[in-house]
Amino acid sequence: MSDTTQNGPVLAADGTPLKRSLARALRMQKMRALMLIAPLLLFVVITFIAPIADMLFRSVENKIVATTLPNTVVALQDWDATGDAPPAEPVYESLYYDMFVAAEAKEHTKLGSRLNYEQTGLSSLFRSSGRRLDDAGEAQIDALEDLNPAWEDPAFWYALMDAGSGAADDDLLAAKRKQMTELTDIDHGVDIGFAPRADISQLLPKTADAYTLFALFTAVEDEDVVAEEEPWEAVKVALVQDLQEGADVSSYTGPGAAELAAAQTALAELPAMNFKEVFLDIDKDWGSVDNWSTIQTYSPRYTSGYFLNAIDMQKGPDGPEARPENQQIYMMLFKRTLFMSLVITGSCILLGYPVAWILANLPMRTANLLMILVLLPFWTSLLVRTSAWKVMLQQQGVINDVLVWLGLVADDARLVMINNQFGTIVAMTHILLPFMILPMYSVMQTIPPSYLRAAKSLGANNWTAFWRVYFPQSVPGIGAGSILVFILSIGYYITPEIVGGTTGTFISNRIAYHISSSLNWGLAAALGAILLAVVLLLYYAYDKIVGIDNVKLGG
C-alpha cells in the first residue's frame, strides 16, 4: 500500500518515494527491452550512423594542409594575399623543410590533390617539387661533406645529435612525434632509440629539428636503426644554415665539437642558401600569388570551403565570393533536383489517387488481387525497370515506333523522350508510384463508406461529397505518400544516372561523381549535408503546416 504524507511525495510501503520504486521496478523491463533491440541498434550505429557522421565531418575537415606543411602555414600567416608579391624567404624556407619530410613520407601528393580542387595545377606542382627536392642545396651539402668524411658517417651524426646519458630536449621530441603522427596517421609515440641533445637543440635548432624528424621517420616508417642511417639532405642543409647564421659553437663541448667549429669556419664564406630560388628553379609556379593565396586560404584545420563550393561560391582573400559564372553548377542542380522531385511527387499523387481509391472501394478479394499488380514492380530489379524505360522511350524505341507507325510522328522527327528531364520524370514516377499508392490505400481503407452516404443524404452531390468529406480525410495518406516519394526521389541516383542524360541528372549523381571519380570527398560530403539539411527542413516545414501526426501509413 502506498500512502501520502501531509505534503511530501507519495511513498511506497517501505518508505521510499513511490516514483523511485516505480522506476526501479520498470528498470528491469527497460533493460530487457533494450537488450532485444541491441543487435539492431549496434548494427545501425556501426554501419549507418557512424559513417554518416564521419562523412558529414569530412565536409568541414581540412587538416591536411596544416599537418603536411605545419611550419609553412605558420610562416604564411602574415603574408598579404591581396598584394602581387609572392611570400618572403622564410615561407620558402619552411616550405623546404615541410616538403622534404612530406616527400619522404610520400604525403605531399595527397596535399597536392586536395589543393587541386581549389586551384588547378597544384597537384602536379606538388608532385614534381617533392621529387626534385632531394637535389636542392647540393652546393651546401657537397661543401660540408668535402670538409670531413665524418659528415657522411651515420654514427658520427648520431653521436653528435643523441642525448645519450646527458640532458635531452624532450619538448622537441614530443613536438616532432606529434607532427609525424599527424602527417602520416601512424603512431610515432614508440621508442626510437634517440633523443635530441638539449645543448645541441639550443645551439643548432634547425638541425635538431630536421634530425629528430629524420630519426622518427627512420625508426618508425623504415624500421631501421637511427645510428646506422645517413641523415637526410635536409639535415645537412639545416646544419649549414645554423652554422652560417652564427651559432656559438665555441660554447659547445660535446662530441663533434671540433668538427662543428671547423665546419663553421670553413663554411663562413659559402653563400647562404636561397630557398625561394630553389623553389622557383623547380617550378616557376611557386612564385604565383594565386597558388600561395590558395594555400593560405585553406590552411585552417576546418574550412567552410567545401560548403561554399557546394553553393557555387569560393573563399577569396576578402571572404566568400561567387564563383565565375562558367563554374556555377551546384545551385542549378539543387534547384533542378527539388523541382523534378516535386513534379514526380505531383504526378505520383495524380496517378496514384484514383488507383488507391478503387483499391479501397473494391471488395477485399479483388482489391488484394489488384494489389499484387501494384506491388509487382517491387519484385523486379530497379535496374531492369529503368532499362525497360530506356527501351520504351528511346528514339528507336517502342513508343516512337508505334507513333511513327500510326503516322502521328514523322520518321525524321522522332520524339526525344530519354536522356532528358522528361525521361527521368516518367521513369521515376513509375518506380516510386507504389510508395504513393500504399499509404494512400491504407488510409482510404479506414474511411467508412457511410461518410460519403451521409454527405449525400445531407444534400451534397457526388463532387461536393468527395471534395468536402472524403478528400480531407484522405489527406493524411497523401501526406505520407508525398513525404515518402519526395524524400526518396530527392536522393535518387540510379534512374537519373541511366535515363537522365545531362539535363535530367540529380544532385546525387554529382555526389556520386565526387565520391568515386574526382575523389573530392569533402565536397561530396558538403553536398550530401546540404541535401540532408534540405530534407530535414522540408520535413520540419511539413510538420509545422500539416502536422506529422496527421501522417498515416495505415490503420
Next chain:
Amino acid sequence: MADTQTSDAFVEFERVQKSYDGENLVVKDLNLVMPKGEFLTMLGPSGSGKTTCLMMLAGFETATHGDIRLDGVSINNIPPHKRGIGMVFQNYALFPHMTVAENLSFPLEVRKIGKSEREAKVKRVLDMVQMGAFGGRRPAQLSGGQQQRIALARALVFEAELVLMDEPLGALDKQLREHMQFEIKRIADNLGITVVYVTHDQTEALTMSDRVAVFDDGRIQQLAPPDQLYEAPENSFVAQFIGENNTLEGVVKEINGDVALVRLDDGELIDCKPVNVSKPGERTRVSIRPERVEYNKERLQEGVHTLKAEVLEFIYMGDIFRTRLRVAGNEDFVIKTRNAPDQVRLQPGTQIEIGWLPEDCRALDA
C-alpha cells in the same frame, strides 16, 4: 396488405423487390404505406431486408422492381442528394475533420443558404438537442450519447420531413439508450416529422413506434401498432420474435366459431383462438404469453381444458417470478407471475395444473 392509394400516404412502397445477385430476393414484394407524421419502425433479425428497404428509400440502393413514392412522387430515379431525406447512421457518420457546428452547417451550405441564416438554424437545432455549448468541439471529443444527438440534429437541421434512422442507438449502453429513445420520440413528435426507424431491438420498437413492421425473409410479417403486435401476433414468427412466448404443437380437432380445440402431440386437448387455421386436421403451433398462464385453480375459468405441468425451476427476479415448467413434453414452458403478497412461490418438483383464457392462446401456422 395495405391500400396503396390512400389519400394521406406520404411514403409508399409498391411491389418493391430487391436482389443483389440476380438469384436471391432480399426484399420480396414489399408494400407499405405511411401517413405523414408517423413513427414507423422496421424490426427484424439481421438479413431480413429491413436495412435494404431503408437504403432504397434513402436512395443508396435501387429497387430491382416496383415503385417507391415520396409525397406522391416516384423517387426511383432521383439521386440521394436530391431526395431531401434526413438520415441518422448506425455509427453516426459525423465528419471527423469538421467541428460540430460545421457538421450541422454542411447540409445548409450545400443548399446555398446564407451565413446568418445558417448560424441561426444551427443554433436552434443545437438547442433542441440540448447541445448548445458544443458547437466548437470535434466529434471525437464527444461521448457516444452526445455524438448521437449531433447526428440527430444534423438530420433535422435542413428541415427534412422524412428522417431515416438506421439502428441509431446500437452503440450506446442500456441506460443511455433508453433515455435517447424517449428523447428521439419527443423531438419527432414535437416537429411532426415522419420517421422510419430500423432496429433489431424489439423493446426499442415497441416503446417508440406508432406502428411496427416486423421483417423476416424479405417480407413484412406483420404491420401493426405495438400492442396489437404483442397481443395479437398474426403468425408464429411474430409471436416468437416479439416478447417471450410459449409454443405447443398439435393438430386442430374442431373449430367452433371463436374457439378451436387442439389436440397436442402428447394427446392432451386445449382451447385456443383460431388465427391461422381454418379447418380440422391442420397442424398448428399454439402460442401463449407467459404472463397469461394461470395456475391458481380458483381463478381458472370453468369448463376449459387444463394441462398438467411439473415445476422445473423457479427464478426470483424482483418484480416478477419466472417459473420454468414441463408441459406436454416441452421443457421450456415459462410462466411469469407478479411478485404480489399472496403469490405462491412454486417449488421445483411440484405438480400443478395450468390453464388460460381461450382468446389468449393463439393457434398459428405450423
